[in-house]
Amino acid sequence: MRKFPLNFNINETLPDLWDQAILQEKEAFDFGFYWETLDQLVTQVQSEADEVKEAFDDKDRPHLQEEIGDLLHASIGLSIFCGFNPKKALEVSIQKFEARLKCLKELAQKEGYETLEGQPLNVLMDYWNKSKKEVEKRKK
Numbered sequence: 001m002r003k004f005p006l007n008f009n010i011n012e013t014l015p016d017l018w019d020q021a022i023l024q025e026k027e028a029f030d031f032g033f034y035w036e037t038l039d040q041l042v043t044q045v046q047s048e049a050d051e052v053k054e055a056f057d058d059k060d061r062p063h064l065q066e067e068i069g070d071l072l073h074a075s076i077g078l079s080i081f082c083g084f085n086p087k088k089a090l091e092v093s094i095q096k097f098e099a100r101l102k103c104l105k106e107l108a109q110k111e112g113y114e115t116l117e118g119q120p121l122n123v124l125m126d127y128w129n130k131s132k133k134e135v136e137k138r139k140k
Helices: 017-030 038-057 061-081 086-110 121-139
Strands: none
Touching (some): 017 061
């Protein structure tokens, strides 16, 4: 018998949105409607991202919102499948982004930019990649 991949405590009487998503994943798991492999989930996440793009291109805002929700839900499912609490995974991501953005701003301002507004994507990505390397270097 497979075991649900996430240990969690939820206030089942007043669950927040995160807890509702986790409870849905557990209910699906308990019923036998669950993923067998990581590849299946990654394919689902990619499919949801494709649907977001289609809805965006179609300028269908209600459908776009729905598809973004599906992408978020699929990402929550991916986190749970891998045994991570999705709240904690997002918290780690936010902290990482915050450090990189702070570094990016420092690097750009050192080179005379007040902001990067209006700069082409290649300039933005160059600073982003530099900040990723610098943050990693600072960790060591």
